[in-house]
Amino acid sequence: MNAEHTVRSFDEDLKTLVKAVLRMGGLAEAQLANAVQALVRRDSDLAGQVVAADARIDALEQEINDHAVRLLALRQPMAADLRAIIGALKISGDLERIGDYASNVGKRVLVLNQLPPARPVASIPGMSRLVRDILNDTLDAYGTQDLHKAVEAWSRDEEVDHLYTALFRELVSCMMEDARNISACSHLLFVAKNIERIGDHTTNVAENIHFLVSGTPLRAARPKGGGIGDTGDRL
């Protein structure tokens, strides 16, 4: 009886952990959406809110960490349970980074709003939408432990890389056209890179889902080289 109670309560503990990770993912997704909206609208208030809200994501990561370490110490889980906890630790680490990158976009917007508008801004929302779609699918896959969906989301990172490469070229062309665009476009290079990195971390999340659901790594067949995304352009 007592053992059964312990088991049930451990399941509850795990569910709480997964829910916290999903909440963190939802926040990170919203941060990216808001940062890009702030960019397009040149809205410094919204950008400032994004920067400030990053602390909530960091706090959630700390909670998840503490909870996971407590579970490891108290429950001494094995096999799938152990993987679920290590997975939550790792996924929350990636989501924290995603939050960081979104917040960095927010900081760039604050700088960009001091500069004249640059045309390539118009290409950012498309790339961001794709990354958010993939992140959203990945989080769904985590919530439902859906291996197939995780792999499908993971394989779409290549599209992100293509969009990023196109954007990189557009930004360099824009700088070459007129030296007055250089400052703004330099910051936009990093905005684009930040969004591309969010895609990379989403890929990591998908890989971790694969591992925690199946017990085997997905890394072997990684869809791309090593996360640089734009060394293809010999400009």
Added chain:
Amino acid sequence: MNAEHTVRSFDEDLKTLVKAVLRMGGLAEAQLANAVQALVRRDSDLAGQVVAADARIDALEQEINDHAVRLLALRQPMAADLRAIIGALKISGDLERIGDYASNVGKRVLVLNQLPPARPVASIPGMSRLVRDILNDTLDAYGTQDLHKAVEAWSRDEEVDHLYTALFRELVSCMMEDARNISACSHLLFVAKNIERIGDHTTNVAENIHFLVSGTPLRAARPKGGGIGDTGDRL
């Protein structure tokens, strides 16, 4: 007797884990040194070696991961032992990223070697040397569990940020001077950013050392805002 044996052997297990992390750190440090040497000498062979050698760091991380998870499962450690294992997991994650960034510098060198040389390259080795110094001290602190040294290394990340900001400005100026510099300088922007990010991850390592040695987080007093490093320049 048996219990003592188990204890002793667990200590051995932990030492093996720490040594693997230190080896990984040494490799990551060497990768950064080689990548920057390849940049300065325009040496594509060396750059290619750096890119290829990243796989060894990734493999070491996987080994550390597997070892750590096995220890968690088999030994069910508590308190300081648990922190040591979680610490090794986290530190190896940061070292893997450091390796990634060094390898990205190598990839940029391969692109840069197709382009005319750009003057600001000369400012990269100084920044890289500082980051390597800090990484070296941080790894020493990990090997000796030296809290004081870890905090000291951690606090030097601010110097890195200043060098990065200066370099960012230099690169933008160089692009403005002559549009023919724009391609090379765009790639150098990312080289500089990669090295600055290596500094950030080194900071994370120092924070993890603090936690695993003392059981309390260092994050509260982080020396800087949020890892963007160059939003100060309203160019």
